[in-house]
Amino acid sequence: MARTDATATRGESEPLLSIENLQTAFFTDKEVIRAVDGVSFDIERGETVGVVGESGSGKSVTARSIMGLVDSPGRVLEGSSIRFDGEELTDKSEKEYRSIRGGDIAMVFQDPLTSLNPVYTVGNQIKESLRLHQDMRGAEATEEAIDLLEAVGIPDAARRVNEYPHEFSGGMRQRAVIAMALACDPELLICDEPTTALDVTIQAQILELLDDIQEERDLAIMFITHDMGVIAEISDRVNVMYAGEIVETAPVEELFANPRHPYTEGLLNSIPGNQPGADRLETIEGDVPTPNEPATYCRFEPRCPKAFEECTRVHPEPVAVTDGADDHTAACLLYPEDVSEAEAVELHERRGDGEEVTDR
Numbered sequence: 001m002a003r004t005d006a007t008a009t010r011g012e013s014e015p016l017l018s019i020e021n022l023q024t025a026f027f028t029d030k031e032v033i034r035a036v037d038g039v040s041f042d043i044e045r046g047e048t049v050g051v052v053g054e055s056g057s058g059k060s061v062t063a064r065s066i067m068g069l070v071d072s073p074g075r076v077l078e079g080s081s082i083r084f085d086g087e088e089l090t091d092k093s094e095k096e097y098r099s100i101r102g103g104d105i106a107m108v109f110q111d112p113l114t115s116l117n118p119v120y121t122v123g124n125q126i127k128e129s130l131r132l133h134q135d136m137r138g139a140e141a142t143e144e145a146i147d148l149l150e151a152v153g154i155p156d157a158a159r160r161v162n163e164y165p166h167e168f169s170g171g172m173r174q175r176a177v178i179a180m181a182l183a184c185d186p187e188l189l190i191c192d193e194p195t196t197a198l199d200v201t202i203q204a205q206i207l208e209l210l211d212d213i214q215e216e217r218d219l220a221i222m223f224i225t226h227d228m229g230v231i232a233e234i235s236d237r238v239n240v241m242y243a244g245e246i247v248e249t250a251p252v253e254e255l256f257a258n259p260r261h262p263y264t265e266g267l268l269n270s271i272p273g274n275q276p277g278a279d280r281l282e283t284i285e286g287d288v289p290t291p292n293e294p295a296t297y298c299r300f301e302p303r304c305p306k307a308f309e310e311c312t313r314v315h316p317e318p319v320a321v322t323d324g325a326d327d328h329t330a331a332c333l334l335y336p337e338d339v340s341e342a343e344a345v346e347l348h349e350r351r352g353d354g355e356e357v358t359d360r
């Protein structure tokens, strides 16, 4: 993890990316799926923000919403705001979005083969990005493509630049995709489970590579994964997502030392080796529900070991946890801790009604 100055500058200037009340829904004949339901967070320049949660928590749809890649029957709803470098992206036309995508913001997916075209050499695909986004051509582009392959740790890059994707191993392909993303000289790199398909050794190498690249280029990274171990390695801050909502956010050390939301506790308890002496690995029973109705209650309630009656009728809003850092919030009716349960529930209710209520 690159401990950058980003955390120190948090709040001092406008963040590189600022998401406010992002809502992305899919409209089918049968139901409306609120895949992302009121998500807000910032990413500073040079910062790595991890987004963690099980499948179906809304992580990838959040990323696709930022990239302007939500396909019908889905759409980003009115009232959502995605500000990048001071500009509102939700107002952009598809044409305007195209120059941002792959330019200022680039994305690396889990399966490198979705980004690589099997019929073109790796070098030609990197050169195409260089032509489109940096107006670079000919020998200059070839040189740059070789430099980029070297920068992502591909040995014998001058020869391999002429090879096809099938001639690369899985780890090498993911490196090539990262090189393609860097060819656009982005300010923000969104990585959606980029190491999930790789074995642990290669995974560690890719995380190290991202760390080095970030330090060199002062790149902001949004890193999506379901793996808490990977989150610990790479993030400065962490957003924990569940059923379309962010349920806890904190700097990474704080989150691991002092998790407050029962879902985060469950995720941490299910990391192998985190429960020394335990006979069996703890798991969170059940599945993430499909968020197909407005959140007028806690969506984690059916799986929550700490649930109480009010959890089925009051929607928990994010509040600062009492003894954690100021930038540590949890969306759970158990907080704030320094008031009675009834007072905490009332605070969440009033917030949900749009009242401005301080946490204490």
Ligand code: SF4
Pocket (backbone or CB within 6 Å): 261, 262, 263, 298, 299, 300, 301, 302, 304, 305, 306, 307, 308, 311, 316, 331, 332, 333, 334
């Ligand atoms: S609001 Fe209730 S059900 Fe939801 S996480 Fe908190 S205690 Fe559990």
